[in-house]
Amino acid sequence: MTYLRAIAVCSLVLTSCQDAIDLDPLDNAVVVESTVRPPPILGGTLTLTADDLAIAADPDRDVIHVVDLDAGEVRHTIALKPGDQPHRIALGSDGRAHVVLRGSGSVATIDPLEGTVTARHALCPEPRGIAFDDADTSLYVACAGGSLLHLTEGGSLLERWELEPDLRDVLIVNGEVKVSLFRSAKVIGLDGSRLAVDSTSDFVPHVAWRTWVTEFGDVAMLHQLASTKPVPINPGPDELPDGGSPYGGGGFCDTGLVSTAITVFSDGEVRTTQLPGSKLTVDAAMTADGFVAMAVPGAIRPEDRVKSKRPNQETFFTDFPENSVRVEHKDQPGCGSPDENDYGQITAVAYAASGRLVMQSREPAQIVILDGPPGGVFEKIALEGEARFDTGHEIFHRATDSGLSCASCHPEGTDDGHVWDFKDLGPRRTQALDVGLADTAPYHWDGDMADFDVLMAEVLAHRMGGKRQSPERGDSFTRWMFEQQRPAVATGVADASLAAAGETLFVSYGCATCHDGPAFGGQRTERIAGQDKQVPTLRRISLHPPYMHDGRAPTLEAAIRDMIVTTRSTAAPEADVDAIAAYLREL
Amino acid sequence: MLCSLSLAFVVFVFGSPASAPADDVPLTKDGAAPSGPRELPAGASAPLQAPVQSPRPSAGPAEAIAPLDPGAGPSAPAPPFPGDGPAPLPADFVAPDARPSSLPADGVAPLAEPRPEASERPSVGAPAPVAPLGSGPVLTTTRPDPRTLRAVRIDLLVGPVWRIRTTEALVLFNLEAGRLQGFSGTFHAGMFVAPDRDVVGVNDFPIGAGFVARRRLGRDSLWGSVGLTGGILVHRAATDLGLVHRVDPDFQVPLKFAWNAGRVGLSVALLQGFSVRTRTYERRGVEVWKRIPYRIGLAIGLHFDVGVGRARPRRSPTRGVP
Numbered sequence: 028m029t030y031l032r033a034i035a036v037c038s039l040v041l042t043s044c045q046d047a048i049d050l051d052p053l054d055n056a057v058v059v060e061s062t063v064r065p066p067p068i069l070g071g072t073l074t075l076t077a078d079d080l081a082i083a084a085d086p087d088r089d090v091i092h093v094v095d096l097d098a099g100e101v102r103h104t105i106a107l108k109p110g111d112q113p114h115r116i117a118l119g120s121d122g123r124a125h126v127v128l129r130g131s132g133s134v135a136t137i138d139p140l141e142g143t144v145t146a147r148h149a150l151c152p153e154p155r156g157i158a159f160d161d162a163d164t165s166l167y168v169a170c171a172g173g174s175l176l177h178l179t180e181g182g183s184l185l186e187r188w189e190l191e192p193d194l195r196d197v198l199i200v201n202g203e204v205k206v207s208l209f210r211s212a213k214v215i216g217l218d219g220s221r222l223a224v225d226s227t228s229d230f231v232p233h234v235a236w237r238t239w240v241t242e243f244g245d246v247a248m249l250h251q252l253a254s255t256k257p258v259p260i261n262p263g264p265d266e267l268p269d270g271g272s273p274y275g276g277g278g279f280c281d282t283g284l285v286s287t288a289i290t291v292f293s294d295g296e297v298r299t300t301q302l303p304g305s306k307l308t309v310d311a312a313m314t315a316d317g318f319v320a321m322a323v324p325g326a327i328r329p330e331d332r333v334k335s336k337r338p339n340q341e342t343f344f345t346d347f348p349e350n351s352v353r354v355e356h357k358d359q360p361g362c363g364s365p366d367e368n369d370y371g372q373i374t375a376v377a378y379a380a381s382g383r384l385v386m387q388s389r390e391p392a393q394i395v396i397l398d399g400p401p402g403g404v405f406e407k408i409a410l411e412g413e414a415r416f417d418t419g420h421e422i423f424h425r426a427t428d429s430g431l432s433c434a435s436c437h438p439e440g441t442d443d444g445h446v447w448d449f450k451d452l453g454p455r456r457t458q459a460l461d462v463g464l465a466d467t468a469p470y471h472w473d474g475d476m477a478d479f480d481v482l483m484a485e486v487l488a489h490r491m492g493g494k495r496q497s498p499e500r501g502d503s504f505t506r507w508m509f510e511q512q513r514p515a516v517a518t519g520v521a522d523a524s525l526a527a528a529g530e531t532l533f534v535s536y537g538c539a540t541c542h543d544g545p546a547f548g549g550q551r552t553e554r555i556a557g558q559d560k561q562v563p564t565l566r567r568i569s570l571h572p573p574y575m576h577d578g579r580a581p582t583l584e585a586a587i588r589d590m591i592v593t594t595r596s597t598a599a600p601e602a603d604v605d606a607i608a609a610y611l612r613e614l
Numbered sequence: 615m616l617c618s619l620s621l622a623f624v625v626f627v628f629g630s631p632a633s634a635p636a637d638d639v640p641l642t643k644d645g646a647a648p649s650g651p652r653e654l655p656a657g658a659s660a661p662l663q664a665p666v667q668s669p670r671p672s673a674g675p676a677e678a679i680a681p682l683d684p685g686a687g688p689s690a691p692a693p694p695f696p697g698d699g700p701a702p703l704p705a706d707f708v709a710p711d712a713r714p715s716s717l718p719a720d721g722v723a724p725l726a727e728p729r730p731e732a733s734e735r736p737s738v739g740a741p742a743p744v745a746p747l748g749s750g751p752v753l754t755t756t757r758p759d760p761r762t763l764r765a766v767r768i769d770l771l772v773g774p775v776w777r778i779r780t781t782e783a784l785v786l787f788n789l790e791a792g793r794l795q796g797f798s799g800t801f802h803a804g805m806f807v808a809p810d811r812d813v814v815g816v817n818d819f820p821i822g823a824g825f826v827a828r829r830r831l832g833r834d835s836l837w838g839s840v841g842l843t844g845g846i847l848v849h850r851a852a853t854d855l856g857l858v859h860r861v862d863p864d865f866q867v868p869l870k871f872a873w874n875a876g877r878v879g880l881s882v883a884l885l886q887g888f889s890v891r892t893r894t895y896e897r898r899g900v901e902v903w904k905r906i907p908y909r910i911g912l913a914i915g916l917h918f919d920v921g922v923g924r925a926r927p928r929r930s931p932t933r934g935v936p
Contacts, residue, residue: 044890046860050813050853050897264902272898489899 051488055497058418063088064507065389065415066112067440067461068324068424069129070309071237073375073387074116081394082124082139083375083387084113088412091116091126093139094394096379103142104411107135115196117159117166119180125166127154132514134168134182148182152516156206158197169194169206171570172516172612175217190215192516192569192612193444196238200246207238210444210571212250214238214292222246224290224299229256232288232299233445234438236309245293249311249321251435252301253443254284257450260490272492276429280304280362283430284447289319289357302355304362306426307434312376312384317357320384322373325424325432326351349426352376352386354401366402370395390416418500419507422483428492440511444571446578454577462566463512467549472576474552474561479505516567517613529610532603536591547614556593569612583608758924760795760830766921767791767798769870769881773913775806777906782818783807784911786885788868790826790839794922800826800841802866806909814895814903815852820864820887821845828870835874842867847889849905862889862907877919885911 065087072084080102081094089111093103107113112130119125119136123145126135132154136146151170158167165185166178173194177186195209205216212232214222224232230252238248259266259273268276275283280303287305291298302308307325314320326349350366351373371388373395379385384397392410397403423433423440436443442457449455455472470476476485480501487493496504533539544550547565554560560576573579574586587607591599769788774781785805792798801823808816822845831838847864850857869884887909895903 045892045894047894047896047901048851048853048858048860050855050895050902052855262900264900267898267900267902273900485899492898 049488049495051492052494053497054494054500056418056500058499058503059416060419060503060506061415061417062413063109063415064510065417065420066130067420067434067437067511068307068309068374068389069112069114069439070322070324071375072114072116073310073377073385074118074124075377075379075385076118076122076124076139077380079379079381080139081377081385081387082116082118082126082137083394083410084116084126085389085392085410085412086112086114086129087389087415088392089113089130090412091135091137092392092394092410093142094408094410096383096385096394096396099396099406099408101408101410103139105137105142105144107144111135115155115157117157119159119166120161120164123180125157125159125180127157127168129153129155134166134178136180136182146182148178150176150178152514155194155209156196158199158204160199160204162202167197167199167204169197170516171209173569175204175206188217190217193571195235198238198240198246200240201244205246207235207248209235209438210442211235212248214246214248222292222297224248224250224288225297226255227252229254230282230286230301231255231445232290233443236438237311239313241291241313242315243293245291247311247313248290248292249308250288250290251308251438251443252282252286252288253436253445253447255448257448258284259450261451270428272427272429273490274427274429274431274492276427276431276492278304281430285431285435285443287321289313291357300357300360302353302360304430305353306349306430307424307432308353310375312378313357314378314382319355319357320376320378320386321353321355322376322386323349323351323353324372324374324389325426325434327426350401351388352384352397352401354384364401368402368405370397370405390414417507418503419505422487422493422496422500422504423507425493427487427494429490431491433487433491441513441567442571444573446573456571456573456576456578458563459567459571460508461511461513462549462564463509463546464549465509466544467546467564469561472560472563474559479508513567515614516570522609525606525609526613527610529606529608532607533610536595536603536607538590538594538607541594555590565611565614568614583611587611761793763794763922763924764792765790765794765798765919767872767917767919769883769915769917771804771881771883771885771913771915773883773911773915775885775887775909775911775913777909780809780905782809782909784885784913786820786883786913786915788917790828791921792825793828795829795837796827798826798828798839800824800843800868802843802845802868808903808905810903813853813897814858816903816905817850818889818905819848819850820866820889821848822864822866824866826868826870831871835879837870837872837874839870839872840867841870847887849893851895851903853895860893862891862893864889872917874919877922879917879919881913881915881917883911883913883915885909885913887911 069086072086074082079096081096083092083094085092089107089109091105091107091113092101095102107128108131110130111128113126114129115127117125122140124137124139126137128135132152133147133149134154134157135144137143138145150168151172151174153171154168155171156169160167164180166180168176168178171193173190173192175188175190175194176184178184190206191208193209194206196207198205203216205214207214210233212224212235226232232250233253234251236249238246241247262273282301282303286301287308288299288301289311306323308321308323310322312320349363350368350370352370353363355361370386371393372390373386374389375387377385386395388395392412394408394410396406426432436457437460441461442459446454446456468478470482476482483496483501483504488495541551541553541562542548542565548562549564550562552559552561569583572583573581574583575589580586580589584604587604588599767790771786771788773784775784786802787804788800788802790798790800803821806818822843824841824843826839826841828837828839843866845864847862849860849862864887866885866887870881872879872881889907892907893905894901
């Protein structure tokens with residue numbers, strides 16, 4: 028009898044052995060970490076002058092290149108300070124150019140002909156957009172925190188407006204100043220006017236990578252559309268799209284969870300063109316006849332393609348190499364065109380007056396000039412600078428089977444402000460990643476991702492359809508991710524005493540007991556309104572409404588009221604809420 | 615669910631083979647009983663008297679003992695069977711040397727079964743009629759007691775194999791070598807072809823060895839056997855990652871029925887197997903293929919007896935030597 032029992036126990040133990048083989052391909056390519064780990068792609072760093080000079084900002088290497096397109100050579104490489112992260116460029120008067128320095132919160136004025144920096148002006152924590160007003164030779168600079176600065180070309184402040192947080196591009200449309208909002212993909216005017224992209228039944232607009240004024244004086248916007256449909260995260264075998272993943276994909280020409288779109292706002296008409304089969308697209312340029320060139324740094328490279336090793340199994344995709352540039356007509360978009368050329372990782376595009384397409388590749392650093400349609404002959408002009416290929420950066424940006432990159436939902440390495448509807452989980456607002464994630468594990472609102480290895484396997488490989496990563500690559504990715512931390516985006520308006528009062532209230536209301544640590548959160552899980560949630564970080568909180576895991580609080584004030592009500596028995600006086608809000612906006 | 619399954623299985627796997635030897639044990643024990651050898655001479659001739667169509671060779675001799683015993687000593691039966699008689703007799707008298715003739719040796723084992731054995735088997739019933747009927751030596755020469763015959767049997771089987779939700783196809787080669795009735799060593803090698811080959815195309819190759827206990831069932835040429843084998847299950851899967859190979863321990867309890875027609879016969883086998891590990895494949899975190907460790911196969915095929923002949927007698931001090 029004891030024998031039988033022993034045998035039964037043994038066999039139970041043996042049967043519980045399960046050997047699961049993960050069929051997702053494993054990426055164990057060698058880890059490459061560049062000396063300075065590159066920041067997430069910002070996109071749109073290229074501007075052409077009337078006399079065919081290309082001014083290309085390089086946020087990975089903190090330099091600005093001046094390239095003579097006709098001669099096909101680099102005129103100057105202007106070095107900036109480490110961490111400057113040059114981004115958008117506006118052409119000023121007398122051949123000068125003004126470059127926004129995202130990393131150091133200033134604007135540099137350069138002389139492209141001489142190759143020198145003529146001036147630097149510190150402005151605000153994270154300047155993003157810049158425009159030059161020919162009418163009065165003044166500059167407008169939009170700051171992430173919501174300030175719009177009007178400056179003389181020499182850099183003295185003329186005027187300052189406090190608009191909404193998360194400003195991006197500044198446009199001067201028929202003499203009027205407009206600013207785009209990054210996460211919500213809107214355009215707001217100083218007069219309070221708003222341009223918004225229409226939502227469809229399945230998609231809402233978000234993440235306006237680039238907004239510009241067309242030759243016809245219309246406002247054009249390259250933005251993403253985010254799906255509002257329930258997203259399966261634990262699908263059954265039959266629900267898995269063929270060759271795709273729970274986050275979609277599999278088809279050659281489908282619109283995944285996140286797709287790219289071009290919207291043109293012209294006199295009361297809003298026309299949105301959704302681009303099927305679109306990968307992370309960070310910059311666009313349009314010709315007068317409606318062709319749009321797009322920088323697609325998240326394209327799948329040929330070596331990323333997973334080819335079936337089973338006999339007689341051909342992968343559908345193999346015949347369609349993707350490239351990191353895409354040209355479509357905005358009225359009849361296709362699904363990308365096969366293109367055998369290797370242009371590098373294109374992050375910015377511009378059309379020259381001659382009709383040539385000029386592109387900037389991040390890695391290898393080069394300017395590419397294409398005379399005809401993609402796939403034709405092209406010219407490469409190598410740019411100076413160390414290699415910035417980096418494993419962490421690569422994993423974050425490259426597209427997966429679902430068409431998504433991490434950067435599709437975490438653009439610029441932060442968040443998209445979208446509340447996703449996950450089947451079996453509920454609504455979840457994307458979390459910001461540029462807040463300093465070190466020491467905030469576990470991740471996700473529910474804390475269900477113990478570390479980045481789990482997150483890579485579960486999110487990158489399983490949900491998104493990417494490759495599994497070797498432990499070395501996972502570690503390298505973790506280190507890269509932990510380095511991503513942007514400074515606070517204090518709006519500066521809030522009067523300092525109000526914010527100081529808010530800080531005191533933040534402590535006295537006991538907020539700091541949960542929202543603690545360097546990131547004001549991420550340290551623990553707490554039960555709020557009956558649900559256990561990771562205490563979120565409050566860094567850069569003003570940038571990404573709506574708030575809470577399910578996005579239930581549309582404004583920061585609503586979130587604070589919600590917090591006071593759920594963590595204390597007292598109702599909150601409005602004055603306290605305002606004071607705390609002023610304080611939180613400075614974090 | 616799984617627990618109860620595994621338990622049930624355990625009982626089966628380890629229970630069945632245990633019961634098979636249990637049948638044999640009393641036989642040999644009894645055969646070794648001191649009284650047995652004394653009756654051997656009588657027994658030796660008994661088979662000769664057995665009816666031509668003895669339905670159960672094992673029962674036959676035992677029954678024969680009863681009537682003969684009261685009759686007389688070793689010499690008594692000899693006269694009625696002049697032709698065949700001489701062979702057994704020398705064996706009896708000069709046991710070690712004579713045995714090679716094998717015929718008496720055959721007699722030994724069954725005869726060893728004493729009276730009680732006969733009484734345990736009421737089905738065989740009246741012993742008396744048997745003896746009178748006994749007329750032909752023919753049987754013994756053409757159909758010796760299978761327990762004394764060695765046999766090499768090759769089975770080629772095909773059939774479906776059931777796992778809880780899937781059904782696989784099986785092709786199996788099986789070699790058994792040993793006694794025609796009694797224990798044989800067994801070796802098998804085969805292939806399971808799993809269905810659902812879109813994502814993973816799986817072929818499993820069981821290779822194992824063990825023993826089977828075979829005996830004649832009912833009349834003539836119907837045989838039944840049960841066995842226990844241990845070995846490996848080589849798992850070979852064609853996947854997008856290339857070929858995947860894994861090896862699991864594998865146990866099998868083959869329950870086989872065979873009809874003979876000369877050297878060729880028909881086999882039907884119920885093959886219960888247990889390969890210890892559940893094997894799963896996941897794609898995008900979703901289980902796309904699964905094999906549980908339990909299986910039951912129903913296979914049908916042909917067997918070929920490639921070598922049937924006399925077994926060398928077992929050396930046993932209690933047999934043949936008074």
